Amino acid sequence: MADNPCTRCGACCASFRVDFAVEELEGRGGSVPEGLTVELNHFTCRMRGTDHASPRCAALVGTVGVQAHCGIYEWRPSPCREFGLRAPLGLGDEACTRARARHGLAPLPG
Template sequence: MSTVSACLTCGACCASYRVSFYWGEATGAPNGYVPSELTENFHPHLLCMQGTNQAEPRCVALEGEIGQRVGCRIYADRPSPCREFAAGDEEANPYCDKARAKYGLAPLIPVKNVA
């Protein structure tokens, strides 16, 4: 059984949802870590990743082709919504399934459900 996350070939969530988070996570704040130059203002206290607040979202940090091979340029410094988003192969996540369906990808089966 492979231990490689499906996220390395998917990327659908990064091109399906707005990634908004508290401004204090950005490098412009004293303890921030998300590169401020990759964010935009969304609300007085929230930022979002550039490209995700569009009718057809795609995070500026996403590299590669969805469903083939993808990666996040700022993975170690990604914002909290990305850290908290469970891939469908980790646990059941209807938002993962919905994003994958948008790109013609089958839902993932959580590894813990595989015999």
């Protein structure tokens, strides 16, 4: 895991909206801390900060592309767990490449 650039890049955490089912919230049997989310309706919530014009998840710690990581990695919601799973080793898929480009970062070798 130490060699995995996904655990130190942060571009995806500062590029996309993150919506997920309310059942993933800590208070509803899941693991995502409620204080980092906004409930949208009875079924869906969103990670705070991900719906801003310049998105940045409230759980992101550090500087994107330099040294950044998810402050709730073990408790992150399903969209974050599933991000990049379509690419070999989970690295450098199309969404990752778009997120990195948004922050002036080169694509990961894939």
